[in-house]
Amino acid sequence: AGGGYGFGYHYSDGGCPSPAAPVGSALSLSSGAATTSSAFPGLGSMSIVPASEGEWKNRDNIAIPVSRIVDCINNPGKEIDFNCKKITYPDIKLAYWAGGNPYLHHPDTNLLARTFEKLDTFIVQECFWTASARMADIVLPATTEQERDDITKSHTNKFIIAMHKIAEPYEQAQNDYKIYCEILKQFGEKEYMAFSEGKSEMEWIKQFYDASKKKADASKIKMPEFEEFWKKGFVKFEIPKHAYEYVAMEEFRKNPIINRLGTPSGRIEVVSKKIAKAALDDCPAHPTWMEPMEWLGDAQKTQKYPLNLITPHPKYRLHGQLNNTWLRSLEEIDGREPVWMHPKDAEARGLKNGDVVRVFNDRGAALAGLIVTENVKQSVVRMQEGGWWDPLFSDSGDMCVHGNVNVLVPNEPSSKLACGNQATALVQIEKFNGELPPLAVFSQPKFGKRS
Numbered sequence: 390a391g392g393g394y395g396f397g398y399h400y401s402d403g404g405c406p407s408p409a410a411p412v413g414s415a416l417s418l419s420s421g422a423a424t425t426s427s428a429f430p431g432l433g434s435m436s437i438v439p440a441s442e443g444e445w446k447n448r449d450n451i452a453i454p455v456s457r458i459v460d461c462i463n464n465p466g467k468e469i470d471f472n473c474k475k476i477t478y479p480d481i482k483l484a485y486w487a488g489g490n491p492y493l494h495h496p497d498t499n500l501l502a503r504t505f506e507k508l509d510t511f512i513v514q515e516c517f518w519t520a521s522a523r524m525a526d527i528v529l530p531a532t533t534e535q536e537r538d539d540i541t542k543s544h545t546n547k548f549i550i551a552m553h554k555i556a557e558p559y560e561q562a563q564n565d566y567k568i569y570c571e572i573l574k575q576f577g578e579k580e581y582m583a584f585s586e587g588k589s590e591m592e593w594i595k596q597f598y599d600a601s602k603k604k605a606d607a608s609k610i611k612m613p614e615f616e617e618f619w620k621k622g623f624v625k626f627e628i629p630k631h632a633y634e635y636v637a638m639e640e641f642r643k644n645p646i647i648n649r650l651g652t653p654s655g656r657i658e659v660v661s662k663k664i665a666k667a668a669l670d671d672c673p674a675h676p677t678w679m680e681p682m683e684w685l686g687d688a689q690k691t692q693k694y695p696l697n698l699i700t701p702h703p704k705y706r707l708h709g710q711l712n713n714t715w716l717r718s719l720e721e722i723d724g725r726e727p728v729w730m731h732p733k734d735a736e737a738r739g740l741k742n743g744d745v746v747r748v749f750n751d752r753g754a755a756l757a758g759l760i761v762t763e764n765v766k767q768s769v770v771r772m773q774e775g776g777w778w779d780p781l782f783s784d785s786g787d788m789c790v791h792g793n794v795n796v797l798v799p800n801e802p803s804s805k806l807a808c809g810n811q812a813t814a815l816v817q818i819e820k821f822n823g824e825l826p827p828l829a830v831f832s833q834p835k836f837g838k839r840s
Contacts (some may be wrong), residue, residue, distance in 0.1 A: 407631040414668050416796065451479050454808035457785020459495065459504045460801055487514035487531070487565065492521040492778050493709040496810050499753045499801035502780070506570075509679040511616040514568060517713055520778040522598050523834050530562040540594045549601065549624045566590050574759075578607040656665070664806060672804040681800055683815040685768055694750050694815035696734065696770050700794050703773040708837035713831050724828050726776035726792025729760045730818065732768040738819055747821045748772065750814060753796035756821055779830035790826040 449765070453461050454471060457478075460466075465480035481530045484505070495501045505511055507526065513525035516533050536559065539552040551577070558564070565569075567590070573581040595615045605612040612628065618624055640648040649655030653662065665674035672679075683690060685697050704714045720727050723745050730740070740746060742761040747754055748770070757772060765771050779791035789796050797816055803809035 405634065406628050451476075453478065454802070456496065456800075456810035457808050458491065459497070459501050462504050462507055464467065469808070470667070470669060470807060471808050477629055481503075482508060482509045483512070484508055485512040485514070486521060486525075490519050490521045490526055493519065493775065494795065495800070496795050496798040497795040498778050498789070498793055499780075500800055506567060512717065514565065516562070518712075518830075518834060519709065520830060523830070529568055530560070531568065532558045532562045532564045536562065538591060540597055547626055547628070548835050549598070549618070551619050551622045553622065556640065564590065565594070603781075639695055665804070669805045672806040679804075681811065682799060682811065683812065684721040685815075687815075690815055694817050696730075696768060696816050696818060698748070698794070698814045698816045699769060699771050699798060700774045701771065702811050703775045706775055709775040709777055712775060722760070723793070723825060725756045726772060726794070727760050728757035728792075728818070729762050729771040731764040731765055731769070732761050732763060734770070735759065735761045738818060738820070740818070745821045745825060746818050748794075748797060748816050748818050749788075750797055750816045752799065752814075753787055753789070755792050755794065755796050756826075757792045759818075770816065774812075775784050777830045779828055781826050790827055791830055 396533070417814075442690075443573040452691055453476060457469070457471075460469075462479040462481050467478045467479055468475055469478070473489070490578060491505075492498060501522070510527065511525045512527045512529065513519075513522045514529040514531050516531050523527050534552060535555050536557065537552075538554045540549070541552055542549050566585075570581060570585050574583050597616060598615050602612045602615075612618070612624055613621070638650075641650055645656065650657065652658050660675045661675070664672065683694075685691060685695075692820040703720075705719050706712050717724075722743055725745055728746065728748060735741065740761070742759060744759045746757055748757050748761050749755075755772075755776075772792070774794055776794065778789050778793040781788050781790045787796075796812045799811055799814060801811060803811055
């Protein structure tokens with residue numbers, strides 16, 4: 390009773406009894422009480438003490454939605470709506486990208502490439518020669534997880550895990566923490582100490598663990614000392630009996646007056662007064678069907694591009710991660726990212742299973758290997774996100790010869806509320822009859838000579 394339904398049950402043991410106790414979601418109780426199966430010490434996070442003096446003191450950082458970076462670079466000083474507030478785009482001259490891959494995940498990749506040329510400097514911190522690293526002015530080689538000591542937890546919080554280094558860093562690669570420390574030393578001792586507090590990476594790992602142990606001790610949950618944990622490699626937390634009896638929002642249902650939710654009204658809200666006050670023209674205050682920017686219901690646009698492209702997550706990788714490994718061979722056709730098409734759509738275009746096709750619209754084109762299947766609806770084609778961008782620039786138009794689907798997706802916000810990215814587009818598909826271009830993105834890039 391009261392279980393309802395949820396999303397992501399395939400991920401992170403969603404819906405399973407767990408020792409985890411995240412709080413602060415929109416449906417958390419206003420008292421701050423846990424709304425999951427039980428209290429748990431978790432893996433503590435430590436805020437970095439800001440510098441007492443210098444440029445970092447009381448620094449007010451500017452945050453923009455990640456999918457708006459292209460719009461930001463092209464329009465410095467522009468004011469936009471975001472999350473019921475107004476924000477102003479800064480004038481960005483340098484981009485330092487670590488832990489991400491904009492040339493893979495950002496919509497309208499060709500527009501992004503033209504936009505990033507406006508930057509004075511583009512720095513990428515990476516373990517592999519991704520599309521973003523290949524387009525950078527400066528590349529800082531970072532270690533993989535196997536080349537550094539670290540600490541993590543399972544998604545369900547059932548384990549805290551010691552990530553023991555199993556290999557020394559390759560060549561000049563350094564771990565992220567050391568890279569940041571070495572850069573901050575160039576700004577001065579105060580800036581370096583404000584970030585590092587003078588601690589080694591192992592001292593930070595111990596501090597994170599000890600913060601969790603302190604919470605565990607207060608809750609009378611047993612955790613070994615750090616040295617024992619590091620030697621054993623993990624701590625396991627047993628699921629208490631009452632976690633199996635947990636019902637989501639049960640306390641709220643028993644007494645909604647006392648156990649108010651963390652919403653403005655204390656109740657489950659279908660209409661948001663906050664969004665209503667913002668008066669956004671593309672996001673009403675209640676759930677509403679809004680006509681998509683591109684869809685099969687648009688008779689005018691479908692005359693030119695009659696196929697609705699959908700872009701699900703890939704089966705054999707995490708977004709673009711592991712696309713540079715042998716896992717590519719499990720799906721690709723002639724080295725190209727696969728695209729699914731209904732048999733009737735394939736027949737109408739004279740296409741057959743295994744053909745290399747050109748998927749295109751006004752934003753760009755990408756090569757793909759055709760899979761003809763009834764597992765996709767007629768007039769809909771399916772192409773996974775995450776294929777590495779491998780551009781071929783020519784007078785006839787720019788084309789990704791490997792199959793990065795984001796060259797086809799529009800760089801328009803989902804709404805003025807979230808400013809998220811869109812994930813669908815209208816396209817056309819035809820057989821590629823030219824000489825199949827070789828792939829370059831999975832090989833060592835060529836470097837210019839030093840002047």
